[in-house]
Amino acid sequence: MPARARLTDAQVAAVARYHFGLGAAVPELPPGEAFEDAQGVPVAVREGDGLAVAEIPRWRSPATVARRLADLGWTAAAAWVGRPPADPAELPDRVLALLPVAGAPADSAAVSSGAAAWAGVRATGREVELVLVPVTAAHPELPWGELADRYGGTLLGERVDPEPARTGGTVLFFTGLSGAGKSTIAGRVVELLLEAGSAVTLLDGDEVRHHLSAGLGFSQQDRDTNVRRIGWVAAQIAKHGGTAVCAPIAPYAAVRADVRREVEGQAGRGSFVLVHVATPLAECEARDRKGLYAKARRGEIPAFTGISDPYEAPTDAEVTVDTTGKDVEACARLVLEALERAPRP
Structure with missing residues (x-):
């Protein structure tokens, strides 16, 4: 398998100019035998002293x-x-x-x-x-x-293949109770992926609420809509070969299954990795800096997951992490190990 190198947009443009005869010299590219763009699409391979440029077909009626x-x-x-x-x-x-x-x-x-x-x-x-x-x-x-x-x-x-080809994109989908540590672990996973040179997008539950899902409430229907919107955006990222990291509560199994189908329908089987942050309810309540659980216990917050509304624990998670007594680094490494086991195209 030839060593692959990812090109910047400027380097892809230089390859295109070379291909169309607009520049006689072979462009300077990073070390490697095969080259792809930011989406993971093959661009060229080394061929002797030159380059063999990939021919990517375009839509035609x-x-x-x-x-x-x-x-x-x-x-x-x-x-x-x-x-x-x-x-x-x-x-x-x-x-x-x-x-x-x-x-x-x-x-x-x-x-x-x-x-x-x-x-x-x-x-x-x-x-x-x-x-x-x-x-x-x-x-x-x-x-x-x-x-x-x-x-x-x-x-x-x-x-015809019976299912979509694996694009190389991945969705890491964290689910768990409020205070379980989803956002903290997801943030560290993103940092580690970025350090390794991966293209990654973080779709955190709270931030999505303020932007993508502004105007939605906290009824079951609105919460389901919020999770499905996150899943749709993540699927688009994975379809183009990127990595999306999501960290909603996502308490309902049926909606998580819908998101898995959406992602794998766009990016291929194995592109969805479900991470259950299975920190026990008592531990989540003990960490509750915002006092949300206390308000829910007093009935001030209706339909609060884990108290007055159910959390359906996954039975299909690719990785399960209980953060009790574990540091963030150890939890993040467990998730990355699962990501490395995901199928490759």
Whole structure:
């Protein structure tokens, strides 16, 4: 596996200028054999003294693609949906490859992964002419044959992955009672990830309340909406290859399951890591600097999680941390160990 290096926007622009012949010299890049942009999308690989620049397809309408095929002189173009067949010998010399990427943007890692699979056909020595076209859904309303026809091709075959490709993005989702230590651990995890050079976004429960969920109250419906909004934003970050760290209370199992489905639907199986900060209620009350638990005990705060409203402890957490008697560093390291075990694309 070649050593990968992440490029800045300026370095990506320099690679593009080199690719289009706007600069004769090979741009200066960091050490490495393969290069990707800030979203983890492959950009180029070293090839001798030069660079082989990745060709990332862009969205094109069916009519635009059909016109291009006609301009190329392709008649009754053979269309293949998804990844290429296991035996490239099944393919004709010209192929319209439709890449179902479930709504991902054209510069996402999912699209690049699909394109890379087709690049492997050429690596087998087959002289196959390819037109690569991302399509917007893994399960379209139209049959694949009809969709291929609209793009100017005749369906030859399909090999569609049953679930979204793993983009490399991850959501670390902390749940636990008020005062359990979620925000403290999450903050330290973010610091450690940043120190390691990762791109990471913190979506803390209190801060999200003031911005993304301003105007929501604390009824069960509003709390569910708040958690789902956090999950949606986190899923968008993971879809593009980033890491999102979330720290709401998220007391209800059904809503946490909804968030897991949203994230894994956007970023692939294994992209959601649930962290249950399982500090006991008595310990949380003992730490209560704001006096919230005392007010809840007196009935001054209705529907307070753990007192007058239930907290449904997870049965599906990837990692469980009880902060009683543990320092923040030890708890954060436990979470990072779980993150390292998460599947990679």
